[in-house]
Amino acid sequence: MMYYFDNAATTVQKPACVADAVSKALTSGLYGNPSRAAHGYSLRSYREVEQAKDLVRRLFHAGDDYGVAFTHNSTLALNLVLKGLIRPGAHVLTTMWEHNAVLRPLYQLEKEGVTIDYVRADAGTARLHYEDLEQKLRPETQLVVCNHASNVTGNVLDLTRVKEFCRRHGLLLVLDVSQSAGVIPIDLSDGSVTAVCFTGHKSLYGPGGTGGICIRRDAPAVPVVTGGDGVHPFEHEQPGGVPAIFEAGTANVSGIMGLAAGIAYSLSHEQDLKKRQNALSEQFLAGLRQVPGLTVYGDFTGPRVPVFAINFAGAESATVSDILWNTYEMATRPGFHCAPLVHRALGTTDIGAVRFSFSSFTTAGDIDAALKALHEIAAL
Template identity: 55%
Template sequence: MDNAATTAQKPAVVSESMIKILQGQYGNSSRGAHGYSLASYRVAERARNQIKNLFHTAEQYEVAFTNNATVALNEVLKGLIKPGDHVITTSWEHNSVLRPLYQLEAQGVFLDIVSSEPISGRLNYDEFLQKLRPTTKAVICNHASNVTGNLLDLARIKKFCVQHDLFLIVDASQTAGMVPIDLSDGKIAALCFTGHKSLYGPQGTGGVCVRKDVPLEPVLTGGDGMQSFSKVQPQELPTLLEAGTLNIPGLAGLAASVEWLKGKPDTSDLGDYFYQEAQKITGLTMYGDFSAPRVNVFSINLQEAESAIVSDLLWEEFEIATRPGYHCAPLMHKALHTADRGTVRLSFSYFTTKKEVERVLAALKNLASR
């Protein structure tokens, strides 16, 4: 029940595809014209095309691979935002957004954060317009909170950014592969994703779908296999953001998992069942806005118990894996009034069964009664 951190269960095609690379004859992509190099190049391009198809990218986008969403967000934020710029983000954000922004703030960037309502964590959308400045350059938003599971009203944020000519950067770590995302309208400047969560790929994979007109400067520079005498990183995407050797075994696994995801059923009914039954447990508090669209991520507490103690008991006594604490989202916990003890987070995957959810509910009832 800790799939929002990493999906521990992967489809078999992921390991099969990775083993094929490791046992085969694959070289360094774009570092030669021989068969070994070309074989790796084809693996990377297959993964790139799978991601483009998944997010319905138009011709104005390119996909660049990184080793997770954190690196992708750092590359986009630090490559786009400069001293004197103003940016708007939200209290929903993960530290992979907040910490780069705090670094930029220390360098002369101006930062405003849209607040959330207590307990529900509902975003105060009216604040976007209130915080707008003449120097506002970008809006950075988490597509779904990794604490409450609530989905951002992305259509509303898109409209705001178009009206005010702002770059919209979206952290899709919790939604890529779980929630349909369509980039064909071109309104999102950059969509950052990771491979190891609801895309069911291996750790060490991720990237960004970035619009080609976004004026990025490279954060990481190094080998590219082509313009060796240039003193600067090539400006063409995806090379601009792909310094160094690509993770070809990982990308093979990612391509396989994205292909496997096609046509997988919606799992929201299982989340609805958990929510309805968990509400009946005396002393259990659930956080979030359950009247709004969401993914299957739930934050709870049992009476006044520390979240770490509850999580430990769930594992030691019931073999149920959960995530306690603050989930790298400190502002969200301040809004939820859980900064003193955090929450216990449960998150489902396509592999989660109703029988497993029933086991979780029984365990929570057992602990609540104690």
């Protein structure tokens, strides 16, 4: 029997409704290119895309002040938003929790005159020093970008505190919600968040190659990718405001329909999914604390997503992960998880960490099997 514990990378088990939606789009012969014609095929696709956008706004409790643009993933979404919002000469605040989907666009912008400061993270727990926000604020600070939930430790950002800081100083706020969307509530109703960038293939149970941006319509963004919009062919510059400037080219209608089905599933089972994943996390953490020689990284005093990073003393994370797969058929993720600054804080830059992450399809029996395997590895 195989066990899948790499849901922070992608969920491989999807609700049947997701496959049904993608199949409908691809096999019915009814879905054309949205916003490219007035015939039924095009209009049918356009309606599906608009309904999917309504679901995204519902997921994030976003009002009419927010628009939605679909992208291939959160990496593209973050590139479009950060490069579209941040101006040369600006100062940006971010954290040591960030994924390379945030860090590498910022490093590119740094070469263009943008300066960056980082909120520090404690050793071992990666608990953030939120006081750094005030201490590192500058007159030219324009934007704060934060990972809402760490893809390494599972810890969740104190979003209330960050929003208050941004409101107080009139700063733009961008959130990477790749790990939190579909797992914990995200509420944009107060308008404090400028944009959230999300991916579809994790806890929203959508197909790979889906994601997007939910962004305030008054955000001062400029287009990064330009091309056809199907409406204004003679204009030299990308037409339309936010979010239309992020939508050049043909939409992934089948993927968007699958993502919409995944979001609808998440919304309809929201309370059950949250309760189930909390129970699995509590079961796993309690068991981990009984495994000899095991280090569990993170802060366990506040809200979390079901992501756990562990190591055995003196063992390479890749070696442990290989044993879990080759001996127990358990899929985990070793290494550095595209989040180098977190690993620097945790002191794991030499060996990485083994990551377990769960979905609504993970069972209590799966957790028991994982804990049994870890006990056996500890005895080697």
